[in-house]
Amino acid sequence: MGVARFVRPLGWATLVANVMLVVTGGAVRLTGSGLGCPTWPRCTEESFRPHGELTLHAAIEFGNRMLTFVLVAIAVATFVSAWQTGRRDLRRLSVILALGIPAQAVIGGITVLTDLNPWVVSFHLLCSMAIIGLAVVFLRRIDHPDPTRARGGLVGLAWVTFAAAWAVLYLGTVVTGSGPHAGDIDSPRNDLDPLQVSQLHADSVFLFLGLTIGLLFALIATGAPREARRAVLVLLAVSLGQGAIGFVQYFTDLPEILVGFHMLGAALVSACVTWALLTVIHTPAISPSAGGRPPAAASPPAGRDRVG
Structure with missing residues (x-):
């Protein structure tokens, strides 16, 4: 090769x-x-x-x-x-x-x-x-x-969670555009109220976290493959850390070092939510008649985390 x-x-x-x-x-x-x-x-x-x-x-x-x-x-x-x-x-x-x-x-x-x-x-x-x-x-x-695309409610929930993550990322950029770190002292701002857009951003974060937690519980309840559960768990951990940094930076008047870590966290959220989405939408379909577990033919080989 x-x-x-x-x-x-x-x-x-x-x-x-x-x-x-x-x-x-x-x-x-x-x-x-x-x-x-x-x-x-x-x-x-x-x-x-x-x-x-x-x-x-x-x-x-x-x-x-x-x-x-x-x-x-x-x-x-x-x-x-x-x-x-x-x-x-x-x-x-x-x-x-x-x-x-x-x-x-x-x-x-x-x-x-x-x-x-x-x-x-x-x-x-x-x-x-x-x-x-x-x-x-x-x-x-x-x-x-x-990869084989899965179907069902889990797939829809994964896409909604993915969309919510992107809403959070977008609103984060709007908050940044209203704040003090413009990149140059004479650069324009978007003239939006920082308090109001920050509250809207925070609301979208709570929605995203709720959807992520719901997706994780749904994967556990349906016996989804381990890779999908692990991916969503990592996404949740990264998102909670990112949310914590966001709240601390807001109440400490946006110190540059925390804003920098918050930008790193945004990049990690983009990576993790994509990984989580892919593991779920390529998960074998769950059979309700099989007690919440994937059918035997759709189960991943023993000792491996690959799905789809």
Whole structure:
């Protein structure tokens, strides 16, 4: 198989690199370095890199832009490895992941050219969250090349939980757009009331947590495969931690370090909720007549966690 054996570590590299891009992008905003390079695609009107005395803001913003080349290298290697597997699904996913890099670069450029418009910044972050979720899909497809879709109430509940998670992520960006960490002292805000949008965001978090807990109990009650239960349990743990950070940062006037961890938590929520969704929708159908357990023919082989 040659380089095909690297497809899994490269898939993990893709996931980790995109999570780190969210974190470094947060560092740009939290240090007020969003316009450290005041134009795009160049850093200044004269050059692609800062000239003269390098300020801290310029160094941070320029360093974040340089991460694009790391992502490109990982994306090319992932595509080559996926191509060597001979599998159309992995090839297609690797192409989509690769195309996400120039798309994000353009969106990032637009955020600079619009002086960090909060709605554009919001879209920029949400695109990163989507790429993180797609990286999880890529990793799972390595072991599940032809997954069988399950049907029933569990699948519907999993999709509703997934949608609620994305509502939480979106409203989180709206809260950010109304708050103090604009990325630059002169950048505009979205003119929404921070208190009201924060309350709406908190309400969506409670809804999401309730759905996640309900999904976990439903999986346990129906005897769903262990991987699905474990995935939702991890999602619940990450979400509770993320919620705790969110409440602490709100009542401590948004210290930068906690906001940074909150952005990392958002990226992890995107990854975990995608993993949880995939494990549930590919779970063998539950037979009510079998006492809440999967039919014998649909049960996963003993000692293995693979589903579907």
